[in-house]
Amino acid sequence: MQFHLQTKDSSYVMQVLRGYLLHLYWGKKIGTYRGSSPVVLAPRSFAPYADPAQPGFTLSTLPLEYPAYGNGDYRHPAYQVQLKDGSTVTDLRYAGHNIYHGKKKLAGLPATYVENNQEAQSLDILLQDRISGLSVVLTYSVFRDFDAITRSVRFENDGAASFRLQRALSASLDFRDDGLDSLTFYGSHNNERNINRHPLSEEMLVIDSARGASSPQHDPFFALLRQNTDEDHGEAFGCSLVYSGNFAIQIEVDQYRTVRASIGINPFDFSWRMKSGESFQAPEVVLVYSDHGLGGLSLTYHRLYRSRLARGKYRDRLRPILINNWEATYFKLNEKKLLAIAKEAQKAGIELFVLDDGWFGHRDNDRSSLGDWIVNRQKLPHGLGWLSTRIHEMGLKFGLWFEPEMVSPDSNLYRAHSDWCLHVPGRPTSLSRFQLVLDLSRADVRDYLVQSVSAVLTDTDINYVKWDMNRHMTEIGSALLPDECQRETAHRYMLGLYEILEKLTAQFPDILFESCSSGGGRFDPGMLYYMPQTWASDNTDAVSRLKIQYGTSIVYPPAAIGAHVSTVPNHQVGRITSLTTRGHVAMSGNFGYELDPTRLNKGDKKMIERQVSFYKEIRPLIQFGDFYRISSPFEGQDASWCFVAPDQSEAAGFFFRILADSSPLLRTLKFKGLDPDTLYENVATGEVFGGDELMNAGVNVPDEKGDFKSYVWRFRRK
Numbered sequence: 001m002q003f004h005l006q007t008k009d010s011s012y013v014m015q016v017l018r019g020y021l022l023h024l025y026w027g028k029k030i031g032t033y034r035g036s037s038p039v040v041l042a043p044r045s046f047a048p049y050a051d052p053a054q055p056g057f058t059l060s061t062l063p064l065e066y067p068a069y070g071n072g073d074y075r076h077p078a079y080q081v082q083l084k085d086g087s088t089v090t091d092l093r094y095a096g097h098n099i100y101h102g103k104k105k106l107a108g109l110p111a112t113y114v115e116n117n118q119e120a121q122s123l124d125i126l127l128q129d130r131i132s133g134l135s136v137v138l139t140y141s142v143f144r145d146f147d148a149i150t151r152s153v154r155f156e157n158d159g160a161a162s163f164r165l166q167r168a169l170s171a172s173l174d175f176r177d178d179g180l181d182s183l184t185f186y187g188s189h190n191n192e193r194n195i196n197r198h199p200l201s202e203e204m205l206v207i208d209s210a211r212g213a214s215s216p217q218h219d220p221f222f223a224l225l226r227q228n229t230d231e232d233h234g235e236a237f238g239c240s241l242v243y244s245g246n247f248a249i250q251i252e253v254d255q256y257r258t259v260r261a262s263i264g265i266n267p268f269d270f271s272w273r274m275k276s277g278e279s280f281q282a283p284e285v286v287l288v289y290s291d292h293g294l295g296g297l298s299l300t301y302h303r304l305y306r307s308r309l310a311r312g313k314y315r316d317r318l319r320p321i322l323i324n325n326w327e328a329t330y331f332k333l334n335e336k337k338l339l340a341i342a343k344e345a346q347k348a349g350i351e352l353f354v355l356d357d358g359w360f361g362h363r364d365n366d367r368s369s370l371g372d373w374i375v376n377r378q379k380l381p382h383g384l385g386w387l388s389t390r391i392h393e394m395g396l397k398f399g400l401w402f403e404p405e406m407v408s409p410d411s412n413l414y415r416a417h418s419d420w421c422l423h424v425p426g427r428p429t430s431l432s433r434f435q436l437v438l439d440l441s442r443a444d445v446r447d448y449l450v451q452s453v454s455a456v457l458t459d460t461d462i463n464y465v466k467w468d469m470n471r472h473m474t475e476i477g478s479a480l481l482p483d484e485c486q487r488e489t490a491h492r493y494m495l496g497l498y499e500i501l502e503k504l505t506a507q508f509p510d511i512l513f514e515s516c517s518s519g520g521g522r523f524d525p526g527m528l529y530y531m532p533q534t535w536a537s538d539n540t541d542a543v544s545r546l547k548i549q550y551g552t553s554i555v556y557p558p559a560a561i562g563a564h565v566s567t568v569p570n571h572q573v574g575r576i577t578s579l580t581t582r583g584h585v586a587m588s589g590n591f592g593y594e595l596d597p598t599r600l601n602k603g604d605k606k607m608i609e610r611q612v613s614f615y616k617e618i619r620p621l622i623q624f625g626d627f628y629r630i631s632s633p634f635e636g637q638d639a640s641w642c643f644v645a646p647d648q649s650e651a652a653g654f655f656f657r658i659l660a661d662s663s664p665l666l667r668t669l670k671f672k673g674l675d676p677d678t679l680y681e682n683v684a685t686g687e688v689f690g691g692d693e694l695m696n697a698g699v700n701v702p703d704e705k706g707d708f709k710s711y712v713w714r715f716r717r718k
Contacts, residue, residue, distance in 0.1 A: 003097070003123060004033050005140055007147045010289040012140075014065055014125075015039070018051060019093035021065040021125060021138075023174050027235065028291050039063065044256075048072040061256060063174035066127065066138055066153070068092060075260045076204070076250050079155075080167035080267075083132050088166070090134055092127035099123050103141045103150075108495045110242050110529030111284040112141075112150055112308050119144050119308075133159020133276075146304045147289065153264075153282040157274040165272040169248070169264030170241060171285040178257045181227055183294070184249065185219040185551060190539035190572055192216045192520035193551035195634055199227060200253050208248040208266050212437070212473025212490055213517060214524040220247040221555050224261060229293055231629055232672070236290045236297040239263050240555055242309070243283035244526035245494040246270070269476070271487040286525070294554065295672070299626060302557035306624070309525055310532035310560070312505060314512045318619055319533065319559070319590050320397060321612055322352035322464070327540070327566050328596035331358040331365055334379050339390055344597035346394045348605065349612040352464055352592075353391050354399035359384070361411065367434040370406045371413030373452045384460045392461060399464030399512075400456070404449045405497065406435045406471065413448075420445050422489070424477040432471035440496030441478045441489055450503050457508050467531065469517040494526075501530040514562060523552065533560050533590050540566035540594055542577045542585040543708060546633040546656055549589060550641075558643070559623040561589035565611075567596070577708040579604055583611040584654055584710040587622065588641065591615045618652050618714065621645055628672035633658065644673035648691075649717040651680070655701050657709040668698035669713065680715035688718050 005012040006029060013025040013033045022039055041056035050072055051057040059072035069077035070089035082088050102117030114120045122141040128134070135156040142149050151171045157163060178200050184207045185193045193216075207222065209215040220241035226234045239261070241247055246266035253259055263285055272280055286304070290296030307315065323345040329337055333355075342353045360376055361369025375384050384400070391398040407414050407421055409431070414421070421436040423429050429436055438445050457465070478489045505513060513531040515522060519538035527534060534556075537548045545563065552561055563586040568576045586592070597605065615622075625643040633639035633656070642653040655669045674680065674691035681688050699713055 001094070002033070003125070005123065005142050005149055007142055007149060007289075009147050009291070010149075012149055012287075016094045018057065020050070020059070020062065021094055021127065023063040023065045026173070026237065026287075027289060061258070063176065063258070065172070066092065066136065067172055067260075075254055076252055076262065077167060078169045078172035078262055078264075079136070079153075079165070081132065081134055082164045082166055084161040084163060090129040090132055092129050092134070092136055094125070095128040095135075096126045097124060104139070106152060106284060107281045108498060109281060109283055110309075110498060110526045111152070112148075112242070112286060112304060113311075114143075114308065128158075132163060133157060133161075134163070143304070143308070146308070147300045148304050149287045150284050151287060152284045155274065155280040155282070157276055157278050160276055162273060162275045165274060165280055166270070167267040168270075168272065168280060168282045169262045169267075170282045171239060171264065171287070172260065172262040173237075173239070175224070175259040175261070178253045178259050179227055180224045180259060181229070182251055183223040183225055183554075185221065185554075187216050189216050189518050189521065190537060191544070192523070192537050192548050193219060193554075194547060195551050195554070197225070200251065200259060202253045202255070202257075205251040206248065208246070208268070210246050210266055210268050212245060212476065212493065213469065213522045214244050214247060214526075215472070216517075216519070216521040219555070220249070220263065220524055222249045222251065222261065222263065223294070223297060223554075224251075224259070225294065231295045232293045234291070234293050236294050238288040238290075238297045238301065238555075240286045240288075240301065240525055241283055242286065242525040242529065243494070244497070244522055244524050246490055265491060269487055270491065272491070273485055273488070283526070295628060298554055298629070301555050302627060305525060305528060305555075306557045306559055310528050311530075312532065313509055314532050319512065319623060320351040320464070321349070321615060322354050322399065322592040323350050323597070324354040324356055324466075324564065324592060324594045326356035327571055327594045329358075331363065333358050335382065335387060338387065340598050341596060342391050342394055342396055344605070345593070346396055348597065348608045349616070350396070350593065352397040352399055354401065354464060354466060355387070356401040356466070357403070357468075359400070368408045368410035370403055370408040370435050371411045371438070373402070373404075373456055384456070388461045397463035398461060399466065400460075400462050401466045401468060402453060403468040403470060404453055404500075405438055405440065405469050407438050408435050419479045422473060422476055422478070422493075424475045425479075427475055430474040432474070435471055437471065437473050439478050439489075439493070440500065441492035442480050442496070446496050446500050449500055453504060454507060457504075457511065462511060464512045464514065466514050466516055466535070469522055498526070498530070505530050516562075520548070520552070523556065528556070528560055533562050535562040536589065539572045540564055541570040541573045541575050542582045543575060543658055544573060545585050546639045546658070549585070550629065550633055550639060553627060553629065553641075558589045558627050562592070563587075563589035564592040564594040565608075566594045579607050581656065581708050581710040583607075584712055585656070587611065587615045587618070588654060590623070591619075618643070621650055621652055625650075626673055630669065630672065637661070638667065640669055642669075642671050642673070644671075648673070648675040648678065651715045653699070653713045655711045657701075658707065660705060660707050664703060666703065667701040669701055670698035671695050671715075679718035681718045683714040683716055689715075
């Protein structure tokens with residue numbers, strides 16, 4: 001039996017052989033797969049035979065679709081179950097399948113979706129271990145309009161005895177050769193999503209997070225690239241996990257130079273008890289294949305995540321230009337200062353004022369009051385409602401910062417409910433940023449958070465919420481879970497968070513929610529399901545942001561990237577860059593400001609007015625157009641990219657020179673994605689060029705002295 005999944009331009013082929021589900025092919029679309037390269041049953045030294053009657057039929061070399069450990073396959077497994085007798089050997093065999101139109105929701109988890117059943121076709125493959133009663137349902141969904149296939153796994157206990165899941169990855173992929181490079185991300189706070197690419201070698205590569213969040217250190221994504229693949233040419237295979245908690249990516253090259261890659265919930269410190277009749281749903285993985293390089297891979301992820309992962313009113317609505325008071329005031333805020341900032345912002349055409357940390361409890365620094373979502377009347381004597389009304393009267397929308405998942409030891413909430421935080425009895429709790437993590441696995445904690453946040457959002461006219469999370473998990477234990485279920489805490493936390501976000505976003509559909517975690521510490525597809533944009537980094541330096549935003553764009557669309565202009569010298573790195581360059585970098589995403597406009601001179605205020613006006617003109621292009629990377633800040637002293645309207649009627653190209661050179665090269669910006677047969681007019685000069693000329697000959701970059709220069713070209717169909 002064979003299963004052949006087809007997107008517009010790719011094929012994914014599986015086969016059932018002697019009860020085992022094998023992976024045959026993933027790559028460029030094949031009309032009909034007739035088995036020109038069948039699985040080879042080759043006898044190998046020290047390889048146990050799964051079928052004694054057939055030498056060479058060994059699980060140690062077969063390309064398995066969802067492999068186990070313990071019965072002949074020595075590579076890392078996709079799952080592992082500990083049975084009641086303590087053993088961990090299972091043997092999943094094909095037991096049936098079901099094909100249907102549409103795509104099912106995943107219980108308690110975010111996932112891509114369809115708006116009608118004709119947008120996708122799905123396949124459920126049932127695998128069973130008849131001895132233990134374990135059943136596994138592998139679900140594959142193929143989108144009609146996107147070159148993407150999603151995978152997810154559901155475990156079911158159909159036996160009489162309980163067992164324990166110790167490993168429950170969402171996808172495993174076997175490749176027949178190792179002529180591939182891995183591409184992953186690494187970073188830290190203020191330095192997120194650096195690109196790491198290197199050839200595979202005979203070893204195990206592990207990329208993971210055990211921090212309780214997807215983290216700024218890594219990202220739940222990897223790609224395997226053919227070694228000649230670049231931005232525009234060659235094969236790329238992408239895997240993106242729709243999950244916001246602990247994850248693991250493992251890429252293994254075995255002794256026969258074949259590759260196994262897998263992704264899912266991190267098995268470290270994870271287990272899940274499954275009683276008879278219970279099930280466990282693993283998160284979704286989004287697979288994308290491109291034979292047009294890394295850029296082709298990104299285009300598919302951008303289009304899919306922008307329209308079939310993000311949800312709500314703001315999925316298809318232009319996002320407002322905002323000003324955030326954080327770097328202008330930090331905790332030293334008051335009504336007079338906030339209104340002065342808002343007034344200057346309104347004059348510049350900015351549309352949304354966001355009140356950041358410090359408005360609640362007795363929070364004069366980061367040492368207190370998280371959990372007490374009551375307005376600080378010393379700072380805001382008239383209350384939030386009065387402030388919101390004054391802001392709205394100026395013609396601005398009003399936004400508010402929260403950090404609901406945390407609690408300060410110096411808070412009324414903690415004094416009343418000290419057991420509500422993650423903790424292990426008898427062990428001291430570690431402080432980070434002087435705060436603790438609330439235990440969202442508990443229903444009473446979730447109910448409190450929904451009630452307390454809802455009260456603020458109901459009592460005050462709020463249009464935007466910045467949802468922050470500023471520390472990772474330690475002492476991961478729950479007071480309400482039994483001893484044998486303590487290793488479920490981290491995943492139950494994520495399920496609890498998703499439940500809270502589902503309730504709040506449904507209750508307040510008119511509010512634009514933005515995710516934040518000390519910047520980009522939880523920038524992942526799971527959060528984008530609930531909040532269509534994420535603050536990419538607390539580092540607002542324009543030069544640092546070139547790499548951060550470039551790396552982020554490998555998977556995530558510019559519409560999801562929050563980017564602000566801040567003051568100079570920059571508060572994170574001390575660098576001085578021009579307002580022009582800061583503006584061009586920030587307007588390559590969701591545009592805003594994070595500075596005190598009351599302290600700017602007249603020239604800078606006029607510049608901000610022009611930037612805001614210009615961004616409003618190109619905003620549909622930035623937020624809903626196709627994004628093409630042109631030159632990488634990771635590879636030289638410049639960066640460039642362009643945005644192209646879906647109908648190719650308009651384009652904007654951005655070029656950034658980082659450091660000047662004593663012998664400067666003559667540079668051109670060569671656009672991508674234009675219609676080669678269309679004439680385009682330069683909006684600034686009126687000059688007209690063909691799309692083919694702009695893409696192949698390009699436009700000259702001005703030969704101007706100085707560091708940190710930037711330039712923008714805008715073209716419209718003639």
